[in-house]
Amino acid sequence: MMRFNFLAMIGSVILQFLGAVGRLTLFTAQGLRHCVTPKFYFRILGRQMLQIGYFSLPVIGLTAFFTGAVLALQIYVGGARFNAESLVSSIVVLGITRELGPVIGGLMVAGRVSAAMAAEIGTMRVTEQIDALTTLSTNPYKYLVAPRLIAGATMLPLLVLVADIIGVFGGFVVGTQKLGFNAGTYVQNTIDFLHADDVISGLVKASIFGFLISLMGCYHGFMSKGGAQGVGRATTNAVVSASIMILCANYLITEMFFAQ
Amino acid sequence: MIDQPKISLSGVQKHFGPKHVLRGIDLDVPRGQSLVVIGGSGTGKSVMLKCILGLIRPDSGQINIDGQDITGLSNRDREAVMGRMGMLFQGGALFDSLQVWENVAFGLIQGKSMQREKAREVAMAKLAQVGLNAAVGELSPSELSGGMQKRVGLARAIATDPEIIFFDEPTTGLDPIMADVINDLIVKCVRELGATTISITHDMASARKIADRVAMIYEGQILWHGPASEIDRSGNDHVDQFINGRADGPIQMQVRKL
Ligand SMILES: Nc1ncnc2c1ncn2[C@@H]1O[C@H](COP(=O)(O)OP(=O)(O)OP(=O)(O)O)[C@@H](O)[C@H]1O
Ligand SMILES: [Mg+2]
Numbered sequence: 001m002m003r004f005n006f007l008a009m010i011g012s013v014i015l016q017f018l019g020a021v022g023r024l025t026l027f028t029a030q031g032l033r034h035c036v037t038p039k040f041y042f043r044i045l046g047r048q049m050l051q052i053g054y055f056s057l058p059v060i061g062l063t064a065f066f067t068g069a070v071l072a073l074q075i076y077v078g079g080a081r082f083n084a085e086s087l088v089s090s091i092v093v094l095g096i097t098r099e100l101g102p103v104i105g106g107l108m109v110a111g112r113v114s115a116a117m118a119a120e121i122g123t124m125r126v127t128e129q130i131d132a133l134t135t136l137s138t139n140p141y142k143y144l145v146a147p148r149l150i151a152g153a154t155m156l157p158l159l160v161l162v163a164d165i166i167g168v169f170g171g172f173v174v175g176t177q178k179l180g181f182n183a184g185t186y187v188q189n190t191i192d193f194l195h196a197d198d199v200i201s202g203l204v205k206a207s208i209f210g211f212l213i214s215l216m217g218c219y220h221g222f223m224s225k226g227g228a229q230g231v232g233r234a235t236t237n238a239v240v241s242a243s244i245m246i247l248c249a250n251y252l253i254t255e256m257f258f259a260q
Numbered sequence: 261m262i263d264q265p266k267i268s269l270s271g272v273q274k275h276f277g278p279k280h281v282l283r284g285i286d287l288d289v290p291r292g293q294s295l296v297v298i299g300g301s302g303t304g305k306s307v308m309l310k311c312i313l314g315l316i317r318p319d320s321g322q323i324n325i326d327g328q329d330i331t332g333l334s335n336r337d338r339e340a341v342m343g344r345m346g347m348l349f350q351g352g353a354l355f356d357s358l359q360v361w362e363n364v365a366f367g368l369i370q371g372k373s374m375q376r377e378k379a380r381e382v383a384m385a386k387l388a389q390v391g392l393n394a395a396v397g398e399l400s401p402s403e404l405s406g407g408m409q410k411r412v413g414l415a416r417a418i419a420t421d422p423e424i425i426f427f428d429e430p431t432t433g434l435d436p437i438m439a440d441v442i443n444d445l446i447v448k449c450v451r452e453l454g455a456t457t458i459s460i461t462h463d464m465a466s467a468r469k470i471a472d473r474v475a476m477i478y479e480g481q482i483l484w485h486g487p488a489s490e491i492d493r494s495g496n497d498h499v500d501q502f503i504n505g506r507a508d509g510p511i512q513m514q515v516r517k518l
Contacts, residue, residue, distance in 0.1 A: 120357070123356075124355075127351060127352075127353055128349050128351060128353040129353050129354070129355055129356075131310070131313075131315045131349070131353065132347070132349060132353040132354075132355070133355075134313075134314075134315060134342065135313055135315070135342060135345060135346065135347045136366050136367040136370060136371055136416075136420075137339060137342060137343045137367060137370060137371030137372075138366070138370045138371065139335075139339070143370075
């Protein structure tokens with residue numbers, strides 16, 4: 001009897017999981033379809049781009065600067081004192097553009113944006129505003145989801161580009177001010193080691209992360225039920241799942257780009 | 261075709277989990293008439309409206325609008341049918357990221373592709389009809405009182421002059437004078453615009469004023485259905501108890517006496 005219960009429990013967990021995967025897949029397909037079919041809500045797209053792109057700049061700038069700075073410091077104290085000048089600058093630029101820019105940028109924006117989206121859309125769901133949209137001849141996927149997906153996928157690469165520049169600058173500041181490197185050599189080393197591939201792979205990652213961030217925010221918002229508590233749960237779930245998805249996707253994309 | 265009802269429900273059922281909310285609703289609303297649905301709290305009145313609107317898919321049964329069954333329609337076709345309906349939600353459901361006038365003008369701008377300036381004028385006119393001035397139009401919904409929100413929701417529901425309008429408790433939370441203004445407005449929508457309306461209300465004064473016909477829902481079914489003039493002579497104990505608001509009678513509320 002115990003064993004039967006145990007099996008039933010596993011079964012129900014698996015069923016729930018499959019149900020969730022199915023719902024998410026359908027949701028994603030719907031959202032993508034409405035990204036490419038008219039009509040387009042440019043006003044809302046603009047507002048979301050501002051919200052995701054412009055208003056995340058301070059957060060992104062600060063995190064990138066300190067990430068670059070600490071990276072330079074760690075590489076230097078971590079035993080790279082010989083030949084330090086070329087190593088520090090090259091590792092900083094590679095680390096930032098390939099990994100840390102997109103991942104840390106993605107995680108910061110996930111915390112900021114997917115939470116806000118889930119809260120806003122979740123509130124609209126529980127107060128029947130999403131139903132009201134439908135009765136006013138407006139498809140909620142088109143009006144709410146599509147602009148956010150597009151804004152996420154386009155704004156995050158721009159943010160990460162900014163993060164790359166500021167992160168490298170952070171490393172440069174520590175290198176020249178604290179570690180006593182020559183500024184000209186540092187810049188030269190950075191440019192020598194920097195390949196377009198590194199930046200591009202970082203930006204592709206960023207675009208996918210941006211999509212995932214918006215997707216999770218919208219999905220959990222849409223599915224929320226049960227008043228303020230439900231919205232709170234949706235917000236948490238959105239941030240957690242967006243962060244996990246970013247880290248998983250990061251591995252997969254890196255594998256695709258660099259592992260031959 | 262004159263005899264074909266505008267809205268017709270037959271055998272509409274809806275479960276939420278184990279809860280059997282609608283147990284076979286049969287209801288006809290003739291074109292250009294105002295039906296008032298009464299019934300106890302939690303008996304499924306709002307759910308019934310959402311089924312007709314296509315927001316909730318019923319488990320079984322048919323819902324015909326102008327003779328066309330809408331339960332099996334594709335999304336695109338259903339959107340076309342919905343474009344002809346307006347709804348005042350029980351909780352208002354105003355878009356709180358938009359200003360009041362943008363809420364009212366939403367269906368005009370998004371659904372009918374009207375220019376913003378023009379839609380704004382129409383919205384302000386509709387707001388005036390529900391007793392709100394232009395200054396209110398510039399506010400955000402969260403800055404309004406409950407009764408004002410209700411009236412904005414009403415203005416939004418009628419802004420596109422829909423053929424079918426649903427009012428979910430239009431006068432709840434309004435003072436008696438404003439409630440009567442709203443009653444007049446609903447009557448006017450029916451008389452002047454030729455709209456077909458279904459209103460849910462617990463306010464019997466309002467029901468008497470706006471109803472051509474009355475239906476009472478009880479335990480997920482239509483218990484009584486007839487012309488408004490016959491409501492006092494329905495010969496049904498449940499209806500009598502409800503319209504006179506008596507605690508004693510065949511309808512027992514699920515409350516424990518202290
Ligand atoms: N989305 C939903 N999920 C689960 N149960 C629901 C849902 N919507 C409504 N219900 C249940 O259906 C029943 C009927 O709800 P409904 O909102 O239609 O009541 P009502 O007749 O409009 O009541 P009131 O007069 O208080 O507004 C309630 O018991 C409610 O718990
Ligand atoms: Mg209700």
